[in-house]
Amino acid sequence: MTDRPHIVPVGDNSTKIWGMTNGERVRRIARAQRLDGGGGAAMLANLDYAFDPVWTSHLAGKPDTVVTRGGVPVLAHMTGDPAPVERAMREGRPLAAAGLAVIEAEDEAGIFNEALRKRERPFAERLTPENVPLIERLSYQGAYKGVTDLLTKYLWPEWAFVLTKLAARAGITPNQVTAIGSVLCIVATVLFWHGWFWTGLALGLLFMVLDTVDGKLARCTITSSKLGNAWDHGVDLVHPPFWWWAWAEGCAAYGRPLDDRTFWLVIGTMLFGYVAQRLIEGAFIVRFGMHIHVWQRFDSWFRLITARRNPNMVILFASLLIFRPDWGIVGVAVWTALSLVVHLVRLFQAMAARARGGAVVSWLA
Structure with missing residues (x-):
């Protein structure tokens, strides 16, 4: 070697x-x-x-x-x-x-680039004072995942870019951004639990943007660390079920309580669906050496809307607009179950394709 x-x-x-x-x-x-x-x-x-x-x-x-x-x-x-x-x-x-x-x-x-799930043309530009804005934008875009959810991809790239530049200029580290985001995440959970949905959504939105900023700041300033990576991904992995549970509890304080049967059916569906989808994604990586979301075009498209935190928050936001947060959390549970079925079918289809002697490779490769 x-x-x-x-x-x-x-x-x-x-x-x-x-x-x-x-x-x-x-x-x-x-x-x-x-x-x-x-x-x-x-x-x-x-x-x-x-x-x-x-x-x-x-x-x-x-x-x-x-x-x-x-x-x-x-x-x-x-x-x-x-x-x-x-x-x-x-x-x-x-x-x-x-x-x-x-x-x-x-x-x-x-x-x-397998790590960021995209085909890209990496930048190489002459570094002059006049070129700095262009290079920083190219650097930021290069750190962005090509396959992600619709909010991260379309709504807040510009917001996160501005915050990433400000943090870099101020000497704020990615772990400090993650720490601020973690506090906002916890506070949003408490607000959801007590039915303060609009305030919780506002803080949750800021947390979700910072959740993009810390990773981009780490990549752009080349300051990634094992602690930061574990902390950021740990928070991402753990908090969504707590948000959904808190939201379901908060419906009573809001004045739209779920009956006991519906409450536990919703909670059980969301918890099982969330864990099962993560296990399917892990199994796909182990078996085929790539993320399930980069296998075929459909999988990359479905990642935009699959039942992860950000698309689920769109459902909850829409339910608040019509003053029915209870419908929103039921909708999240239904969408989680449907997304689980899609992921399971895609895993079996990939296994069947390989069993027939076909190659299971990313459409982006």
Whole structure:
């Protein structure tokens, strides 16, 4: 097995992106991707350019390969003499060295990013003060999941972008954003329990936006941590059933109580459906090595509306508009059951496809 390369910054650049110099950004990328050791080949990084961290991860397994922008080398995984490539980087001229595989950053074909569930063309742009707004937007967009729910995808990308920039400029860490969001999540739960649905929805909305901000801030500033990842995902995983239970309890305080039979049927359906869907998603990953939501186009589309927190909140919001929060929580239970059936059918269809000798691969790959 080939040793992992180590990143070697080339040049200097005082222009800041996300509140840090490009040299610091490259060092953070190297640490995060374990490309900061002294062994192995060198991966030259041209500091005149800002690039998506996906490029270094992609290039780590491709020795003697160079990523160019306008012909100028931006990144180069070198096993031979790096001097010719380094000179081209420092002089800002097209690369003339032979014997290297060239990947043009402008190529529209792009690459598949499994972690973010999308096919993308990672950015590589010349870093100048004039280009900073463009690069930060490209960096933010690069950190966004391609397959997600309708609110995250369409409603608040711009809100989260503004908050992510403000947090980066102010030196606020992703874990601090997660901490603020966690408090809002708990307060929203209490408000739902006591029937203060509109106030709870307002705080819940802010929490949901911050739930996007912390992840984007971590990726854009290259400050992801095991603690932050576990904390963020732990809150995401645990709180939805508590919200639904609190909402069902709060219907009585609001003046629209559920009868006992309906209450426990709703709670049981939601809890079972929520856990079962998560188990199905996990089983799909274990069996097929990818998320169920990226298998076929239908699965990516269904992820927009499947019974996760954000689509369920749309149902609850709509029910409040007609002053029937009780109908809303019943609707969430029904939609959870239907979504569970869809996920179960898709899992069985994938298993059947493989049993027939077919390949189960992502339509985005």
